Amino acid sequence: MKILLVSHRLPFPPDRGGRIRQYQILRHLGRDHDVTLASPLRTDDVAAHVDALRPFARRLILAPVSELRSWLQATLALPTATPSSFAYFHSAQLARSVRCELSDGYDVVLVHCSAMAPYVAPTGAVTIADIVDVDSEKWLEYARQRPFPESFGFWLEGRKVRRAEAAIVSRFDLCTCATPEELEVLPASGEVGWFRNGVDAEYFRPSSEPADPGSICFIGHMDYYPNRDAMLWFCETVWPQLRAEHPGATLSIIGADPTADIRRLGERPGIRVTGHVADVRPYLWRSALSVAPLRVARGTQNKILESLAMGVPVVASPLAARGTDTIAGEHLLVASEPRDVVAAISRLLSDPGERQRLAVAGRQRMLTHHDWHNSMRRLDALIDGCLARRNR
Numbered sequence: 001m002k003i004l005l006v007s008h009r010l011p012f013p014p015d016r017g018g019r020i021r022q023y024q025i026l027r028h029l030g031r032d033h034d035v036t037l038a039s040p041l042r043t044d045d046v047a048a049h050v051d052a053l054r055p056f057a058r059r060l061i062l063a064p065v066s067e068l069r070s071w072l073q074a075t076l077a078l079p080t081a082t083p084s085s086f087a088y089f090h091s092a093q094l095a096r097s098v099r100c101e102l103s104d105g106y107d108v109v110l111v112h113c114s115a116m117a118p119y120v121a122p123t124g125a126v127t128i129a130d131i132v133d134v135d136s137e138k139w140l141e142y143a144r145q146r147p148f149p150e151s152f153g154f155w156l157e158g159r160k161v162r163r164a165e166a167a168i169v170s171r172f173d174l175c176t177c178a179t180p181e182e183l184e185v186l187p188a189s190g191e192v193g194w195f196r197n198g199v200d201a202e203y204f205r206p207s208s209e210p211a212d213p214g215s216i217c218f219i220g221h222m223d224y225y226p227n228r229d230a231m232l233w234f235c236e237t238v239w240p241q242l243r244a245e246h247p248g249a250t251l252s253i254i255g256a257d258p259t260a261d262i263r264r265l266g267e268r269p270g271i272r273v274t275g276h277v278a279d280v281r282p283y284l285w286r287s288a289l290s291v292a293p294l295r296v297a298r299g300t301q302n303k304i305l306e307s308l309a310m311g312v313p314v315v316a317s318p319l320a321a322r323g324t325d326t327i328a329g330e331h332l333l334v335a336s337e338p339r340d341v342v343a344a345i346s347r348l349l350s351d352p353g354e355r356q357r358l359a360v361a362g363r364q365r366m367l368t369h370h371d372w373h374n375s376m377r378r379l380d381a382l383i384d385g386c387l388a389r390r391n392r
Helices: 017-032 047-053 067-076 084-088 092-102 114-119 135-145 150-171 225-237 239-245 260-265 281-285 302-309 318-322 338-350 352-369 372-391
Strands: 002-006 034-041 059-064 108-112 126-132 174-177 192-194 212-219 250-254 271-275 287-292 314-316
Touching: 002 017, 002 092, 017 034, 017 108, 017 126, 017 372, 034 092, 047 059, 059 092, 067 084, 084 114, 084 150, 092 114, 108 114, 108 372, 114 126, 114 150, 126 150, 126 372, 135 150, 174 372, 212 225, 212 281, 212 302, 212 338, 225 239, 225 260, 239 338, 260 271, 281 287, 287 302, 287 338, 302 314, 302 352, 314 318, 314 338, 338 352
Parallel strands: 002 034, 002 108, 034 059, 108 126, 126 174, 174 192, 212 250, 212 287, 250 271, 287 314
Antiparallel strands: none
16 A cells, blocks of 8 residues: 655654654554655754654655744744644645645555644545544643633633544544543544554563662653643652651652753752653663653553553553553552552552562553554554445
Protein backbone atom coordinates (compact mmCIF):
# COMPACT_ATOMS: atom_id res chain seq x y z
CA MET A 1 0.00 0.00 0.00
CA LYS A 2 0.94 3.63 -0.45
CA ILE A 3 0.53 5.40 2.87
CA LEU A 4 0.95 9.09 3.74
CA LEU A 5 1.63 9.87 7.41
CA VAL A 6 1.10 13.47 8.50
CA SER A 7 2.71 14.11 11.90
CA HIS A 8 2.54 17.19 14.13
CA ARG A 9 6.22 16.78 15.04
CA LEU A 10 9.14 14.90 13.60
CA PRO A 11 8.72 11.50 15.31
CA PHE A 12 12.33 11.25 16.46
CA PRO A 13 13.81 10.91 18.99
CA PRO A 14 10.96 8.83 20.47
CA ASP A 15 11.38 10.36 23.92
CA ARG A 16 7.89 11.72 24.67
CA GLY A 17 4.31 10.61 24.25
CA GLY A 18 3.32 11.75 20.76
CA ARG A 19 6.70 11.01 19.24
CA ILE A 20 6.86 7.50 20.72
CA ARG A 21 3.50 6.45 19.29
CA GLN A 22 4.10 8.03 15.88
CA TYR A 23 7.60 6.55 15.62
CA GLN A 24 6.27 3.07 16.33
CA ILE A 25 3.53 3.51 13.71
CA LEU A 26 6.03 4.72 11.11
CA ARG A 27 8.49 1.94 11.87
CA HIS A 28 5.78 -0.70 11.68
CA LEU A 29 4.08 0.47 8.48
CA GLY A 30 7.41 1.23 6.81
CA ARG A 31 8.45 -2.43 6.97
CA ASP A 32 5.80 -3.65 4.52
CA HIS A 33 4.38 -0.57 2.81
CA ASP A 34 5.43 2.42 0.71
CA VAL A 35 5.28 5.19 3.32
CA THR A 36 5.77 8.94 2.94
CA LEU A 37 6.12 11.08 6.07
CA ALA A 38 5.05 14.75 6.13
CA SER A 39 5.96 16.83 9.16
CA PRO A 40 6.93 20.33 10.30
CA LEU A 41 10.65 20.72 10.97
CA ARG A 42 11.47 22.73 14.08
CA THR A 43 14.77 24.21 15.14
CA ASP A 44 15.54 21.37 17.57
CA ASP A 45 15.10 18.76 14.82
CA VAL A 46 18.67 18.03 13.69
CA ALA A 47 19.93 16.17 10.64
CA ALA A 48 20.58 13.03 12.68
CA HIS A 49 16.91 12.91 13.66
CA VAL A 50 15.86 13.12 10.03
CA ASP A 51 18.33 10.44 8.95
CA ALA A 52 17.05 8.06 11.63
CA LEU A 53 13.65 8.02 9.91
CA ARG A 54 14.84 7.32 6.37
CA PRO A 55 14.87 3.50 6.76
CA PHE A 56 11.10 3.58 7.33
CA ALA A 57 9.94 6.30 4.91
CA ARG A 58 10.34 6.23 1.14
CA ARG A 59 10.05 10.00 1.13
CA LEU A 60 10.19 12.77 3.72
CA ILE A 61 8.22 15.99 3.21
CA LEU A 62 9.55 18.48 5.76
CA ALA A 63 8.64 22.13 6.16
CA PRO A 64 10.83 24.35 8.39
CA VAL A 65 8.72 26.28 10.90
CA SER A 66 9.55 29.12 13.23
CA GLU A 67 8.63 28.77 16.90
CA LEU A 68 7.94 32.51 17.06
CA ARG A 69 5.65 32.34 14.05
CA SER A 70 3.82 29.33 15.50
CA TRP A 71 3.06 31.21 18.71
CA LEU A 72 2.04 34.31 16.76
CA GLN A 73 -0.41 32.22 14.71
CA ALA A 74 -1.81 30.70 17.91
CA THR A 75 -2.30 34.16 19.43
CA LEU A 76 -3.98 35.59 16.32
CA ALA A 77 -6.43 32.66 16.34
CA LEU A 78 -7.76 33.58 19.80
CA PRO A 79 -10.69 35.73 18.58
CA THR A 80 -11.52 33.33 15.71
CA ALA A 81 -13.29 29.99 15.46
CA THR A 82 -9.97 28.23 14.79
CA PRO A 83 -8.45 26.53 17.84
CA SER A 84 -5.15 28.16 18.78
CA SER A 85 -3.56 24.72 19.10
CA PHE A 86 -4.48 24.03 15.45
CA ALA A 87 -3.09 27.39 14.35
CA TYR A 88 0.16 26.67 16.22
CA PHE A 89 0.76 23.56 14.10
CA HIS A 90 -0.22 25.14 10.78
CA SER A 91 2.42 25.55 8.10
CA ALA A 92 1.33 26.98 4.75
CA GLN A 93 4.32 25.35 3.08
CA LEU A 94 3.51 21.93 4.51
CA ALA A 95 -0.17 22.31 3.61
CA ARG A 96 0.73 23.02 -0.04
CA SER A 97 3.10 20.06 -0.12
CA VAL A 98 0.49 17.70 1.33
CA ARG A 99 -2.17 18.88 -1.15
CA CYS A 100 0.23 18.27 -4.01
CA GLU A 101 1.25 14.88 -2.63
CA LEU A 102 -2.35 13.70 -2.29
CA SER A 103 -2.81 14.09 -6.05
CA ASP A 104 -0.21 11.33 -6.48
CA GLY A 105 -2.69 8.66 -5.42
CA TYR A 106 -2.50 7.11 -1.95
CA ASP A 107 -4.34 4.14 -0.47
CA VAL A 108 -4.28 5.41 3.12
CA VAL A 109 -3.68 8.83 4.69
CA LEU A 110 -3.07 8.78 8.45
CA VAL A 111 -2.76 11.99 10.45
CA HIS A 112 -1.42 12.11 13.99
CA CYS A 113 -3.45 14.24 16.44
CA SER A 114 -6.50 16.35 15.73
CA ALA A 115 -4.50 19.51 14.97
CA MET A 116 -3.15 17.94 11.77
CA ALA A 117 -6.56 16.96 10.36
CA PRO A 118 -7.01 20.27 8.45
CA TYR A 119 -4.05 19.31 6.26
CA VAL A 120 -6.11 16.55 4.62
CA ALA A 121 -8.85 17.50 2.18
CA PRO A 122 -11.35 14.94 0.77
CA THR A 123 -9.40 12.41 -1.25
CA GLY A 124 -9.82 9.00 -2.82
CA ALA A 125 -7.67 7.50 -0.10
CA VAL A 126 -8.92 6.02 3.15
CA THR A 127 -8.45 8.75 5.77
CA ILE A 128 -7.60 7.96 9.38
CA ALA A 129 -7.14 10.49 12.18
CA ASP A 130 -5.20 9.11 15.13
CA ILE A 131 -6.52 11.59 17.67
CA VAL A 132 -4.72 9.65 20.46
CA ASP A 133 -6.15 11.73 23.33
CA VAL A 134 -9.29 13.86 23.28
CA ASP A 135 -7.59 17.24 23.58
CA SER A 136 -10.82 19.16 24.18
CA GLU A 137 -11.16 17.38 27.53
CA LYS A 138 -7.58 18.34 28.42
CA TRP A 139 -8.21 22.04 27.75
CA LEU A 140 -11.49 21.98 29.69
CA GLU A 141 -9.73 20.32 32.63
CA TYR A 142 -7.08 23.05 32.52
CA ALA A 143 -9.94 25.57 32.72
CA ARG A 144 -11.19 23.92 35.90
CA GLN A 145 -7.70 24.00 37.43
CA ARG A 146 -6.54 27.51 36.56
CA PRO A 147 -7.65 30.93 37.88
CA PHE A 148 -9.43 33.54 35.76
CA PRO A 149 -8.61 34.84 33.12
CA GLU A 150 -6.49 31.80 32.19
CA SER A 151 -9.46 29.56 32.90
CA PHE A 152 -11.57 31.39 30.32
CA GLY A 153 -8.88 31.04 27.66
CA PHE A 154 -8.59 27.30 28.29
CA TRP A 155 -12.39 26.92 28.33
CA LEU A 156 -12.66 28.72 25.00
CA GLU A 157 -9.94 26.53 23.47
CA GLY A 158 -11.68 23.42 24.80
CA ARG A 159 -14.98 24.41 23.19
CA LYS A 160 -13.28 25.19 19.87
CA VAL A 161 -11.40 21.89 19.85
CA ARG A 162 -14.57 19.99 20.80
CA ARG A 163 -16.33 21.36 17.69
CA ALA A 164 -13.29 20.54 15.57
CA GLU A 165 -13.14 16.98 16.94
CA ALA A 166 -16.81 16.41 16.09
CA ALA A 167 -16.16 17.59 12.52
CA ILE A 168 -13.09 15.35 12.21
CA VAL A 169 -14.97 12.24 13.37
CA SER A 170 -17.70 12.86 10.80
CA ARG A 171 -15.26 13.67 7.96
CA PHE A 172 -12.61 10.97 8.31
CA ASP A 173 -13.18 7.30 7.52
CA LEU A 174 -11.85 6.35 10.95
CA CYS A 175 -10.75 8.13 14.11
CA THR A 176 -8.64 6.32 16.70
CA CYS A 177 -7.60 6.92 20.30
CA ALA A 178 -5.01 5.36 22.59
CA THR A 179 -7.51 3.93 25.08
CA PRO A 180 -11.17 2.89 25.12
CA GLU A 181 -11.68 5.45 27.90
CA GLU A 182 -10.83 8.26 25.47
CA LEU A 183 -13.45 7.00 23.02
CA GLU A 184 -16.09 7.46 25.71
CA VAL A 185 -15.70 11.26 25.52
CA LEU A 186 -14.98 11.54 21.78
CA PRO A 187 -17.92 13.07 19.86
CA ALA A 188 -18.85 9.88 17.97
CA SER A 189 -20.69 10.46 14.69
CA GLY A 190 -18.54 8.16 12.58
CA GLU A 191 -16.27 5.13 12.69
CA VAL A 192 -13.99 5.05 15.75
CA GLY A 193 -11.50 2.59 17.24
CA TRP A 194 -8.54 2.37 19.57
CA PHE A 195 -5.12 0.80 19.89
CA ARG A 196 -3.01 1.14 23.00
CA ASN A 197 0.41 2.64 23.46
CA GLY A 198 3.06 0.04 24.08
CA VAL A 199 6.48 0.06 25.68
CA ASP A 200 9.81 -1.23 24.43
CA ALA A 201 10.29 -3.85 27.13
CA GLU A 202 13.71 -4.83 25.81
CA TYR A 203 15.07 -1.29 26.13
CA PHE A 204 13.21 -0.58 29.37
CA ARG A 205 14.24 -3.74 31.20
CA PRO A 206 15.00 -4.43 34.87
CA SER A 207 18.51 -4.12 36.27
CA SER A 208 20.33 -6.79 38.23
CA GLU A 209 21.74 -4.11 40.54
CA PRO A 210 19.80 -3.32 43.73
CA ALA A 211 17.95 -0.01 43.98
CA ASP A 212 18.49 2.59 46.69
CA PRO A 213 15.74 1.60 49.17
CA GLY A 214 14.87 5.22 49.97
CA SER A 215 14.94 6.70 46.47
CA ILE A 216 11.79 7.96 44.70
CA CYS A 217 11.63 9.42 41.20
CA PHE A 218 9.29 11.27 38.88
CA ILE A 219 9.89 11.38 35.11
CA GLY A 220 8.49 13.85 32.60
CA HIS A 221 9.12 17.00 30.59
CA MET A 222 8.99 19.65 33.28
CA ASP A 223 7.69 22.51 31.15
CA TYR A 224 4.46 20.54 30.58
CA TYR A 225 1.69 21.84 32.83
CA PRO A 226 0.32 18.48 34.11
CA ASN A 227 3.84 17.40 35.15
CA ARG A 228 4.60 20.75 36.79
CA ASP A 229 1.26 20.75 38.60
CA ALA A 230 1.79 17.19 39.81
CA MET A 231 5.22 17.88 41.29
CA LEU A 232 4.29 21.19 42.88
CA TRP A 233 1.28 19.54 44.53
CA PHE A 234 3.31 16.49 45.59
CA CYS A 235 6.12 18.51 47.11
CA GLU A 236 3.72 20.79 49.00
CA THR A 237 1.24 18.22 50.34
CA VAL A 238 2.91 14.79 50.30
CA TRP A 239 6.65 15.30 50.67
CA PRO A 240 6.69 16.93 54.15
CA GLN A 241 4.56 14.11 55.60
CA LEU A 242 6.63 11.45 53.86
CA ARG A 243 9.96 12.90 55.08
CA ALA A 244 8.58 12.99 58.61
CA GLU A 245 8.04 9.22 58.40
CA HIS A 246 11.13 8.46 56.30
CA PRO A 247 13.80 11.14 56.96
CA GLY A 248 16.25 9.47 54.60
CA ALA A 249 13.90 9.42 51.60
CA THR A 250 15.03 11.25 48.45
CA LEU A 251 13.08 12.48 45.43
CA SER A 252 14.58 12.93 41.96
CA ILE A 253 12.55 15.03 39.49
CA ILE A 254 13.91 13.92 36.13
CA GLY A 255 13.05 15.75 32.93
CA ALA A 256 14.02 18.44 30.48
CA ASP A 257 13.21 22.14 30.67
CA PRO A 258 12.25 22.53 34.34
CA THR A 259 10.56 25.87 34.96
CA ALA A 260 11.73 28.23 37.69
CA ASP A 261 9.20 26.98 40.23
CA ILE A 262 10.29 23.39 39.60
CA ARG A 263 13.98 24.30 39.90
CA ARG A 264 13.25 25.89 43.28
CA LEU A 265 11.94 22.55 44.53
CA GLY A 266 15.55 21.35 44.34
CA GLU A 267 16.36 23.65 47.25
CA ARG A 268 14.21 21.57 49.60
CA PRO A 269 15.73 18.80 51.74
CA GLY A 270 15.96 15.49 49.90
CA ILE A 271 14.80 16.80 46.50
CA ARG A 272 16.95 16.89 43.36
CA VAL A 273 15.92 18.43 40.03
CA THR A 274 18.09 16.98 37.28
CA GLY A 275 16.95 18.82 34.14
CA HIS A 276 17.61 17.01 30.86
CA VAL A 277 19.37 13.65 31.10
CA ALA A 278 20.65 11.62 28.17
CA ASP A 279 19.16 8.38 29.51
CA VAL A 280 16.48 8.06 32.19
CA ARG A 281 17.11 4.37 32.80
CA PRO A 282 20.00 4.68 35.32
CA TYR A 283 17.81 6.96 37.43
CA LEU A 284 14.93 4.51 37.35
CA TRP A 285 17.18 1.54 38.11
CA ARG A 286 18.42 3.29 41.27
CA SER A 287 14.86 4.12 42.43
CA ALA A 288 12.85 2.04 44.85
CA LEU A 289 9.68 3.37 43.25
CA SER A 290 8.31 5.89 40.78
CA VAL A 291 5.42 8.29 41.37
CA ALA A 292 2.88 9.65 38.89
CA PRO A 293 0.59 11.89 40.98
CA LEU A 294 -0.97 13.70 38.01
CA ARG A 295 -4.14 15.67 38.64
CA VAL A 296 -4.62 16.40 34.91
CA ALA A 297 -4.08 13.43 32.59
CA ARG A 298 -5.40 12.18 29.26
CA GLY A 299 -4.61 8.91 27.52
CA THR A 300 -1.66 6.75 28.49
CA GLN A 301 1.18 7.92 30.70
CA ASN A 302 4.34 6.48 29.17
CA LYS A 303 6.20 7.24 32.40
CA ILE A 304 4.11 4.54 34.07
CA LEU A 305 4.64 1.98 31.29
CA GLU A 306 8.41 2.54 31.28
CA SER A 307 8.71 2.27 35.07
CA LEU A 308 6.68 -0.92 35.22
CA ALA A 309 8.60 -2.44 32.30
CA MET A 310 11.82 -1.82 34.25
CA GLY A 311 10.46 -3.52 37.35
CA VAL A 312 10.13 -0.26 39.26
CA PRO A 313 6.91 -0.16 41.34
CA VAL A 314 4.60 2.80 40.71
CA VAL A 315 2.32 4.87 42.92
CA ALA A 316 -0.05 6.75 40.60
CA SER A 317 -3.12 8.92 40.80
CA PRO A 318 -6.38 7.40 39.51
CA LEU A 319 -6.28 9.70 36.47
CA ALA A 320 -2.71 8.74 35.58
CA ALA A 321 -3.38 5.01 36.00
CA ARG A 322 -6.66 5.07 34.08
CA GLY A 323 -4.99 5.06 30.66
CA THR A 324 -2.95 1.94 31.42
CA ASP A 325 -4.20 -1.64 31.21
CA THR A 326 -3.36 -2.40 34.83
CA ILE A 327 -5.22 -3.39 37.98
CA ALA A 328 -4.76 -1.26 41.09
CA GLY A 329 -3.18 -3.22 43.91
CA GLU A 330 -2.08 -5.99 41.58
CA HIS A 331 0.29 -4.21 39.18
CA LEU A 332 0.68 -0.77 40.79
CA LEU A 333 -0.67 1.24 43.72
CA VAL A 334 -3.26 3.98 43.17
CA ALA A 335 -3.99 6.87 45.55
CA SER A 336 -5.20 10.46 45.29
CA GLU A 337 -5.51 12.04 48.73
CA PRO A 338 -2.18 13.13 50.30
CA ARG A 339 -2.50 10.82 53.31
CA ASP A 340 -3.25 7.87 50.99
CA VAL A 341 -0.31 8.70 48.73
CA VAL A 342 1.96 8.87 51.79
CA ALA A 343 0.63 5.52 53.01
CA ALA A 344 1.17 3.84 49.61
CA ILE A 345 4.73 5.12 49.28
CA SER A 346 5.53 4.29 52.90
CA ARG A 347 4.23 0.77 52.32
CA LEU A 348 6.71 0.25 49.49
CA LEU A 349 9.65 1.90 51.27
CA SER A 350 9.08 -0.24 54.34
CA ASP A 351 8.39 -3.60 52.69
CA PRO A 352 10.99 -4.99 50.24
CA GLY A 353 8.77 -8.03 49.64
CA GLU A 354 5.90 -5.83 48.46
CA ARG A 355 8.25 -3.90 46.19
CA GLN A 356 9.44 -7.15 44.65
CA ARG A 357 5.89 -8.45 44.18
CA LEU A 358 4.81 -5.33 42.31
CA ALA A 359 8.07 -5.22 40.34
CA VAL A 360 7.45 -8.70 38.94
CA ALA A 361 3.72 -8.23 38.37
CA GLY A 362 4.13 -4.82 36.72
CA ARG A 363 6.82 -6.04 34.34
CA GLN A 364 4.75 -9.08 33.35
CA ARG A 365 1.69 -6.90 32.69
CA MET A 366 3.70 -4.74 30.31
CA LEU A 367 4.87 -7.82 28.40
CA THR A 368 1.32 -9.11 27.95
CA HIS A 369 -0.84 -5.97 27.70
CA HIS A 370 1.37 -3.13 26.48
CA ASP A 371 3.43 -4.80 23.78
CA TRP A 372 3.91 -2.67 20.64
CA HIS A 373 3.65 -5.71 18.38
CA ASN A 374 0.12 -6.41 19.62
CA SER A 375 -0.82 -2.73 19.34
CA MET A 376 0.36 -2.59 15.75
CA ARG A 377 -1.56 -5.75 14.90
CA ARG A 378 -4.67 -3.99 16.17
CA LEU A 379 -3.85 -0.96 14.01
CA ASP A 380 -3.45 -3.25 10.98
CA ALA A 381 -6.90 -4.71 11.65
CA LEU A 382 -8.42 -1.22 11.88
CA ILE A 383 -6.83 -0.19 8.57
CA ASP A 384 -7.97 -3.42 6.89
CA GLY A 385 -11.50 -2.80 8.14
CA CYS A 386 -11.47 0.70 6.62
CA LEU A 387 -10.25 -0.63 3.27
CA ALA A 388 -12.91 -3.36 3.31
CA ARG A 389 -15.68 -0.84 3.98
CA ARG A 390 -14.35 1.39 1.19
CA ASN A 391 -14.26 -1.52 -1.27
CA ARG A 392 -17.83 -2.46 -0.42
